Amino acid sequence: FQTHREFDAHELVATCFDARSGLNAIIAVHDTSAGPAMGGCRIAPYQDMDAALTDVLRLSRGMTYKNIMAGLPYGGGKAVIVADPKAQKTPALITAFARRVGQLGGTFVTGEDVGTTVEDIQLMRQVTPHVRGIPENGPGDPSPMTALGVFCGIEAAVRHRLGRGDLAGSSVIVQGLGAVGFRLAELLHRAGVRLIISDLDPQRLTAARTAFGATIIEPDRCHAAEADVYAPCAMGGGMNARTIPELRVAIVAGAANNQLSTPTDGERIASRGILYAPDYVINAGGVISTALEGPGFDRAILLARVKRIATTLEEIFGRAAGQKLATSQVAEEMARERLVIARTRATQT
Ligand code: NAI
Incomplete structure (x- = not known):
């Protein structure tokens, strides 16, 4: 484990085993300078512990960047449980995991992710207070706020790159009409956008075509369609050496996590003159929604905070243009700058 490249960048990496429930998990706390590490709990049938470790370390660092760029008082962390969520997820497994989260005493706060549901989080809440995403405590499902943040981000990108004041006629x-993509399509449709859609699920496609009069495109060719904006809202890793040369858009701005296959893919997109909205900045609406839940939850504050994603993106776009850097490089630079400030503050208190 110690030989792992990301390992020493983390404050804490805890393995969690429980023979009785079969729990086999890793909790990674990347950075708590800005506050407790917050990140979801993913349940997936990883091939082995090394694959699980690779994923959790990458994701927890990503959460530090996402939270700090969203201006939240949280650091970054993530948990993975090695299990098939369909066949091996039991109440005992969830409870055993929640006990481990509780043992960390609030250093790590977790919530829903791939493989976990609101019901799982509610069960965890019976064991530890260090969970977020309980519908009774605030906004509930984060996807609508993720979609709203992406919509505002697309507006900002279109303003910057195409000089258009609104989206009408764009x-x-x-790509992907799930919890986020479908809502995003709805917002775009209302703003007068012409939609091109793709999904693996024919029912979702039919629903979106009927509701928005959208044009359907084959999933494997959707990145190569001609449009103003490409919004990846399915899986990560879609921007790579094969797909980027085939893009026929001015802007890439969508909800999917980890869109760049490698860090240099950000530069590859920029070198084609295409404006990329860094994923962990534009898709932060959900985490903002989760962070603001609790007593005194105020929907107006939430909406204002989510809309501020556009302002952060404008700063990134402006700096990237001024310094002739890729937006992915500038976002990383800004996240590091903010981390240095948070670390200095943390050591002074
Ligand atoms: P989801 O699972 O509800 O929807 C994903 C959709 O993509 C499904 O309809 C699926 O059929 C489709 N899909 C999968 N592979 C595809 C392909 N190759 N081509 C076209 N469609 C494909 O997921 P959700 O919640 O909408 O999230 C979408 C993305 O946004 C994910 O990458 C997720 O990590 C990211 N994200 C989601 C947040 C949220 O609040 N739900 C927050 C931040 C990021």
């Missing part, structure tokens, strides 16, 4: 490809 065209956007939405």
Whole structure:
């Protein structure tokens, strides 16, 4: 484990085993300078512990960047449980995991992710207070706020790159019509956007075509369709050496996590003159929604905070243009700058 490249960048990496429930998990706390590490709990049938470790370390660092760029008083962390969520997820497993989260005493706060549901989080809440995403405590499902943040981000990108004051008459490809993508398509449709859509699920496609009069495109060719904006809202890793040369858009701005296959893919997109909205900045609406839940939850404050994603993106776009850097490089630079400030403050208190 210690030989792992990301390992020493983390404050804490805890393995969690429980023979009785079969729990086999890793909790990674990347950075707590800005506050407790917050990140979801993913349940997936990883091939081995090394694959699980690689994923959790990458994701927890990503959460530090996401939270600090969203201006939240949280650091970054993530948990993975090695299990098939369909076949091996039991109440005993969830409870055993929650006990481990509780043992960390609030250093790590967790919530829903791939493989976990609101019901799982509610069960965890019976064991530890250090969970977020309980519908009774605030906004509930984070996806609508993720979609709103992406919508505002697309508006900012279109303003910056195409000089248009609004989206009416623009065209956007939405890849993936799930919890986020469908809502994003709805917002775009209302703003007068011409939609090109793709999904693996025929029912979702039919629903979106009927509701928004959208044009359907084959999933494997959707990145290569011609439009103003490409909004990846399905899986990560879609921007790579094969797909980037085939893009026929001015802007890439969508909800999917980890869109760049490698860090240099950000530069590859920029070198084609395409404006990329860094994923962990534009898709932060959900985490903002989760962070603001609790007593005194105020929807107006939440909406204002989510809309501020556009302002952060404008700063990134402006700096990238001024310094002739890729937006991915500038976002990383800004996240590091903010981390240095948070670390200095943390050591002074
Ligand atoms: P989801 O699972 O509800 O929807 C994903 C959709 O993509 C499904 O309809 C699926 O059929 C489709 N899909 C999968 N592979 C595809 C392909 N190759 N081509 C076209 N469509 C494909 O997921 P959700 O919640 O909408 O999230 C979408 C993305 O946004 C994910 O990458 C997620 O990590 C990210 N994200 C989601 C947040 C949220 O609040 N739900 C927050 C931040 C990021």
